[in-house]
Amino acid sequence: MIRLINVTKHYPGRHHVLREVNLHLRKGEMALLTGPSGAGKSTLLKMLLRLEGVSNGTLMVNGVDLSTLKRRHIPAYRRRIGVVFQDHKLLMDRDLFSNVALTLQVAGLPDRQVQSRVRAALDKVGLGDRLREYPATLSGGEQQRVGIARAIVHTPEILLADEPTGNLDPRLSNEILDLFRDFHHHGTTVLIATHDQGQIDRLGLPVLRLEGGRLHAPEDHQ
Numbered sequence: 612m613i614r615l616i617n618v619t620k621h622y623p624g625r626h627h628v629l630r631e632v633n634l635h636l637r638k639g640e641m642a643l644l645t646g647p648s649g650a651g652k653s654t655l656l657k658m659l660l661r662l663e664g665v666s667n668g669t670l671m672v673n674g675v676d677l678s679t680l681k682r683r684h685i686p687a688y689r690r691r692i693g694v695v696f697q698d699h700k701l702l703m704d705r706d707l708f709s710n711v712a713l714t715l716q717v718a719g720l721p722d723r724q725v726q727s728r729v730r731a732a733l734d735k736v737g738l739g740d741r742l743r744e745y746p747a748t749l750s751g752g753e754q755q756r757v758g759i760a761r762a763i764v765h766t767p768e769i770l771l772a773d774e775p776t777g778n779l780d781p782r783l784s785n786e787i788l789d790l791f792r793d794f795h796h797h798g799t800t801v802l803i804a805t806h807d808q809g810q811i812d813r814l815g816l817p818v819l820r821l822e823g824g825r826l827h828a829p830e831d832h833q
Protein backbone atom coordinates (compact mmCIF):
# COMPACT_ATOMS: atom_id res chain seq x y z
CA MET A 612 0.00 0.00 0.00
CA ILE A 613 2.79 2.45 0.98
CA ARG A 614 6.21 1.77 -0.45
CA LEU A 615 9.35 3.90 -0.35
CA ILE A 616 12.32 2.72 -2.37
CA ASN A 617 15.61 4.54 -1.73
CA VAL A 618 13.77 7.78 -1.09
CA THR A 619 15.91 10.84 -0.50
CA LYS A 620 14.53 14.25 0.38
CA HIS A 621 16.24 17.59 0.70
CA TYR A 622 14.74 21.03 0.88
CA PRO A 623 16.32 23.67 -1.37
CA GLY A 624 19.53 25.00 0.11
CA ARG A 625 19.53 22.51 3.01
CA HIS A 626 21.17 19.18 3.50
CA HIS A 627 19.28 15.92 3.33
CA VAL A 628 16.32 15.31 5.60
CA LEU A 629 15.84 11.71 4.38
CA ARG A 630 18.53 9.52 2.86
CA GLU A 631 17.73 6.39 0.87
CA VAL A 632 14.78 5.45 2.99
CA ASN A 633 13.06 2.12 2.35
CA LEU A 634 9.67 1.32 3.80
CA HIS A 635 6.90 -1.14 3.11
CA LEU A 636 3.59 -0.69 4.90
CA ARG A 637 1.04 -3.19 3.70
CA LYS A 638 -2.68 -2.70 3.25
CA GLY A 639 -4.47 -2.72 6.60
CA GLU A 640 -1.30 -2.42 8.69
CA MET A 641 -0.80 0.13 11.44
CA ALA A 642 2.61 1.51 12.41
CA LEU A 643 4.11 4.30 14.48
CA LEU A 644 6.62 6.74 13.05
CA THR A 645 9.00 8.18 15.59
CA GLY A 646 12.35 9.93 15.93
CA PRO A 647 13.80 13.14 17.37
CA SER A 648 12.48 16.57 16.53
CA GLY A 649 13.52 17.57 13.03
CA ALA A 650 14.14 13.97 11.93
CA GLY A 651 11.69 14.30 9.05
CA LYS A 652 8.49 12.67 10.32
CA SER A 653 6.22 15.47 9.09
CA THR A 654 8.18 15.63 5.85
CA LEU A 655 7.49 11.94 5.23
CA LEU A 656 3.76 12.41 5.89
CA LYS A 657 3.72 15.45 3.58
CA MET A 658 5.35 13.42 0.83
CA LEU A 659 2.64 10.77 1.22
CA LEU A 660 0.05 13.51 0.78
CA ARG A 661 1.95 14.83 -2.21
CA LEU A 662 2.38 18.18 -0.46
CA GLU A 663 6.13 17.67 -0.86
CA GLY A 664 7.90 15.92 -3.70
CA VAL A 665 10.59 13.26 -3.48
CA SER A 666 14.12 14.44 -4.39
CA ASN A 667 15.27 10.96 -5.41
CA GLY A 668 13.94 7.42 -5.30
CA THR A 669 10.39 6.11 -5.66
CA LEU A 670 7.33 6.62 -3.51
CA MET A 671 4.40 4.37 -4.35
CA VAL A 672 0.96 4.49 -2.78
CA ASN A 673 -1.54 1.87 -3.87
CA GLY A 674 0.65 0.98 -6.82
CA VAL A 675 0.83 4.59 -8.04
CA ASP A 676 4.22 6.26 -8.33
CA LEU A 677 3.49 9.68 -6.82
CA SER A 678 6.07 11.43 -8.98
CA THR A 679 3.98 10.51 -12.04
CA LEU A 680 0.70 11.72 -10.54
CA LYS A 681 -0.72 14.51 -12.69
CA ARG A 682 -1.54 17.78 -10.96
CA ARG A 683 -5.23 17.48 -11.85
CA HIS A 684 -5.40 14.05 -10.19
CA ILE A 685 -3.91 15.20 -6.89
CA PRO A 686 -7.20 16.31 -5.23
CA ALA A 687 -8.82 12.92 -5.95
CA TYR A 688 -5.68 11.16 -4.68
CA ARG A 689 -5.76 13.18 -1.43
CA ARG A 690 -9.40 12.30 -0.86
CA ARG A 691 -8.33 8.67 -0.45
CA ILE A 692 -6.23 9.67 2.54
CA GLY A 693 -7.45 10.93 5.91
CA VAL A 694 -5.19 13.27 7.88
CA VAL A 695 -5.21 14.20 11.55
CA PHE A 696 -3.00 16.97 12.93
CA GLN A 697 -1.97 17.83 16.46
CA ASP A 698 -3.70 21.21 16.28
CA HIS A 699 -6.87 19.91 14.73
CA LYS A 700 -7.48 23.12 12.75
CA LEU A 701 -11.22 23.14 13.39
CA LEU A 702 -13.31 26.06 12.17
CA MET A 703 -14.35 27.69 15.43
CA ASP A 704 -17.31 29.59 13.92
CA ARG A 705 -18.93 26.43 12.59
CA ASP A 706 -20.68 23.65 14.47
CA LEU A 707 -19.37 20.08 14.55
CA PHE A 708 -21.62 18.97 11.73
CA SER A 709 -20.34 21.73 9.42
CA ASN A 710 -16.71 21.08 10.35
CA VAL A 711 -16.98 17.42 9.40
CA ALA A 712 -19.25 18.01 6.39
CA LEU A 713 -16.98 20.49 4.64
CA THR A 714 -14.75 18.07 2.70
CA LEU A 715 -17.77 16.13 1.45
CA GLN A 716 -19.50 19.32 0.37
CA VAL A 717 -16.37 20.49 -1.44
CA ALA A 718 -16.28 17.11 -3.20
CA GLY A 719 -19.87 17.78 -4.35
CA LEU A 720 -21.65 14.95 -2.50
CA PRO A 721 -25.47 15.20 -2.43
CA ASP A 722 -26.90 16.64 0.80
CA ARG A 723 -28.55 13.43 1.92
CA GLN A 724 -25.28 11.50 1.71
CA VAL A 725 -23.45 14.28 3.50
CA GLN A 726 -26.01 14.09 6.33
CA SER A 727 -25.71 10.36 6.83
CA ARG A 728 -21.94 10.18 6.49
CA VAL A 729 -21.29 13.04 8.89
CA ARG A 730 -23.61 11.51 11.47
CA ALA A 731 -21.92 8.13 11.10
CA ALA A 732 -18.43 9.66 11.44
CA LEU A 733 -19.34 11.64 14.55
CA ASP A 734 -21.04 8.55 16.00
CA LYS A 735 -17.84 6.56 15.52
CA VAL A 736 -15.89 9.05 17.63
CA GLY A 737 -18.62 9.21 20.29
CA LEU A 738 -19.92 12.69 19.45
CA GLY A 739 -23.02 11.74 17.47
CA ASP A 740 -25.32 13.59 19.87
CA ARG A 741 -23.38 16.88 19.73
CA LEU A 742 -23.70 17.81 16.06
CA ARG A 743 -24.89 21.34 16.69
CA GLU A 744 -22.28 22.30 19.27
CA TYR A 745 -19.32 24.55 18.49
CA PRO A 746 -15.69 23.44 18.94
CA ALA A 747 -15.09 25.98 21.73
CA THR A 748 -17.53 24.09 24.00
CA LEU A 749 -15.52 20.86 23.66
CA SER A 750 -12.50 19.59 25.61
CA GLY A 751 -9.14 19.17 23.83
CA GLY A 752 -9.70 15.42 23.48
CA GLU A 753 -13.19 15.93 22.09
CA GLN A 754 -11.90 18.49 19.59
CA GLN A 755 -9.30 15.99 18.50
CA ARG A 756 -12.07 13.44 18.00
CA VAL A 757 -13.87 15.90 15.71
CA GLY A 758 -10.60 16.15 13.75
CA ILE A 759 -10.62 12.36 13.46
CA ALA A 760 -14.28 12.30 12.36
CA ARG A 761 -13.37 14.82 9.66
CA ALA A 762 -10.45 12.65 8.55
CA ILE A 763 -12.52 9.46 8.27
CA VAL A 764 -15.79 10.90 6.92
CA HIS A 765 -14.83 10.05 3.34
CA THR A 766 -13.83 6.49 4.37
CA PRO A 767 -10.16 6.82 3.40
CA GLU A 768 -8.03 3.79 2.69
CA ILE A 769 -5.11 5.37 4.53
CA LEU A 770 -5.16 7.37 7.74
CA LEU A 771 -2.14 9.56 8.55
CA ALA A 772 -1.71 11.41 11.82
CA ASP A 773 0.96 13.89 12.87
CA GLU A 774 1.35 13.94 16.67
CA PRO A 775 -2.41 13.44 17.19
CA THR A 776 -2.04 13.21 20.98
CA GLY A 777 0.57 15.95 21.43
CA ASN A 778 -1.60 18.19 23.62
CA LEU A 779 -3.53 15.50 25.47
CA ASP A 780 -3.10 13.88 28.86
CA PRO A 781 -2.29 10.13 28.98
CA ARG A 782 -5.90 9.01 29.44
CA LEU A 783 -7.14 11.01 26.44
CA SER A 784 -4.11 9.93 24.41
CA ASN A 785 -5.07 6.31 25.07
CA GLU A 786 -8.63 7.00 23.93
CA ILE A 787 -7.51 8.68 20.72
CA LEU A 788 -5.00 5.99 19.82
CA ASP A 789 -7.52 3.25 20.60
CA LEU A 790 -9.82 4.96 18.13
CA PHE A 791 -7.12 4.73 15.47
CA ARG A 792 -6.70 1.08 16.38
CA ASP A 793 -10.41 0.51 15.78
CA PHE A 794 -10.10 1.92 12.26
CA HIS A 795 -7.08 -0.28 11.69
CA HIS A 796 -9.07 -3.32 12.86
CA HIS A 797 -11.68 -2.39 10.28
CA GLY A 798 -9.10 -2.51 7.49
CA THR A 799 -7.72 1.04 7.24
CA THR A 800 -3.96 1.41 6.82
CA VAL A 801 -2.75 3.72 9.61
CA LEU A 802 0.53 5.60 10.07
CA ILE A 803 0.97 7.81 13.12
CA ALA A 804 3.91 10.11 13.83
CA THR A 805 4.44 10.33 17.57
CA HIS A 806 7.03 11.23 20.20
CA ASP A 807 4.98 9.60 22.91
CA GLN A 808 7.14 6.80 24.30
CA GLY A 809 4.35 5.68 26.64
CA GLN A 810 2.08 5.03 23.66
CA ILE A 811 4.85 3.41 21.65
CA ASP A 812 5.42 0.94 24.51
CA ARG A 813 1.72 0.40 25.19
CA LEU A 814 0.50 -0.23 21.65
CA GLY A 815 2.98 -2.93 20.65
CA LEU A 816 2.84 -1.86 17.00
CA PRO A 817 5.66 -1.86 14.44
CA VAL A 818 7.89 1.17 15.13
CA LEU A 819 9.53 3.04 12.26
CA ARG A 820 12.28 5.26 13.65
CA LEU A 821 13.78 8.14 11.68
CA GLU A 822 17.17 9.37 12.81
CA GLY A 823 19.99 11.13 10.96
CA GLY A 824 18.06 10.82 7.70
CA ARG A 825 17.81 7.03 7.96
CA LEU A 826 14.76 4.93 8.71
CA HIS A 827 15.15 2.07 11.15
CA ALA A 828 12.25 -0.32 10.67
CA PRO A 829 11.55 -4.01 11.38
CA GLU A 830 12.99 -6.14 8.59
CA ASP A 831 9.59 -7.03 7.16
CA HIS A 832 8.78 -3.31 6.80
CA GLN A 833 11.81 -2.37 4.72
Ligand SMILES: Nc1ncnc2c1ncn2[C@@H]1O[C@H](COP(=O)(O)OP(=O)(O)OP(=O)(O)O)[C@@H](O)[C@H]1O
Pocket residue numbers: 622623625628646647648649650651652653654655
Ligand atom coordinates in the same frame (compact mmCIF):
# COMPACT_ATOMS: atom_id res chain seq x y z
N1 LIG B 1 9.45 23.70 3.92
C1 LIG B 1 10.66 23.51 4.44
N2 LIG B 1 11.73 24.14 3.93
C2 LIG B 1 12.98 23.95 4.41
N3 LIG B 1 13.26 23.10 5.43
C3 LIG B 1 12.23 22.43 5.98
C4 LIG B 1 10.88 22.60 5.52
N4 LIG B 1 10.08 21.79 6.26
C5 LIG B 1 10.88 21.15 7.15
N5 LIG B 1 12.18 21.53 6.97
C6 LIG B 1 13.34 21.03 7.72
O1 LIG B 1 13.40 19.64 7.54
C7 LIG B 1 13.76 18.97 8.75
C8 LIG B 1 12.70 17.94 9.11
O2 LIG B 1 11.50 18.62 9.50
P1 LIG B 1 10.17 17.84 9.90
O3 LIG B 1 9.16 18.87 10.24
O4 LIG B 1 9.86 16.87 8.83
O5 LIG B 1 10.67 17.05 11.20
P2 LIG B 1 9.82 16.28 12.32
O6 LIG B 1 10.52 14.98 12.56
O7 LIG B 1 8.39 16.21 11.93
O8 LIG B 1 10.02 17.24 13.56
P3 LIG B 1 9.05 17.50 14.85
O9 LIG B 1 9.04 16.22 15.63
O10 LIG B 1 9.77 18.61 15.58
O11 LIG B 1 7.72 17.90 14.32
C9 LIG B 1 13.95 20.06 9.79
O12 LIG B 1 15.33 20.35 9.84
C10 LIG B 1 13.18 21.22 9.22
O13 LIG B 1 13.75 22.45 9.62
